[in-house]
Amino acid sequence: MRNGLRKIGFVGVPDLSVAEALREYGYRVDAVGSRGIIGLARELHRMRPAVVHARSNHLRAALVARLLGVPLLVQVSRADVETFPVRAARMASRTLCGGAAVREALVARGTPA
Numbered sequence: 029m030r031n032g033l034r035k036i037g038f039v040g041v042p043d044l045s046v047a048e049a050l051r052e053y054g055y056r057v058d059a060v061g062s063r064g065i066i067g068l069a070r071e072l073h074r075m076r077p078a079v080v081h082a083r084s085n086h087l088r089a090a091l092v093a094r095l096l097g098v099p100l101l102v103q104v105s106r107a108d109v110e111t112f113p114v115r116a117a118r119m120a121s122r123t124l125c126g127g128a129a130v131r132e133a134l135v136a137r138g139t140p141a
Contacts, residue, residue, distance in 0.1 A: 037072050037098075040083030068092050086116035094119055109133045 035056045038047075047057040055078075060071050069092045072080065081101045082089035086108070093100040104113045105126040117123045117139045125131040135141050 034079075035075060035077040037075055037077035037080045038083070039068070039080065039085055039089040042081075042083070064088075065091060069095060072096060072098070082116065082120075087112040090116035090119040104130055104134060106130050109137070111137075114139050 034054065035058060036050060038057050038059045040059075042057055042059050050057050058075055058077070060068060060075070065088050068085070068088055072092055073096060077098060079099050079101055080089055080093040081103065082093075083103045086102050086104070090100055090102070099121040100116070100119065101122050101124065102113065102116050102120040103124040103126075104117065106129065109130060114134060114137045117134055123134070123139070125134065
């Protein structure tokens with residue numbers, strides 16, 4: 029990759045403290061607007077990220093990451109525990125939970141522990 033920087037495609041609004049911490053470790057965080065699945069796929073293909081981090085539109089990000097062959101990191105909060113984040117968490121390489129209650133709710137809905 030150019031300049032030795034590894035890119036992270038961030039679907040949703042990136043947290044400033046997380047983005048700054050990743051920049052310190054040599055990662056470049058680029059926010060991706062997800063208007064639709066085709067637009068998201070086009071932007072991520074153009075960006076060529078090393079990882080896709082999804083804070084919103086989890087299922088779209090999971091499908092595009094699987095299509096592009098890129099690892100997916102799903103971040104789920106208490107408000108997101110629905111069917112789509114559960115399906116995306118099944119497809120993800122890693123899942124970040126906003127607390128133990130969120131993790132237990134995801135496991136109860138069928139996400140691997």
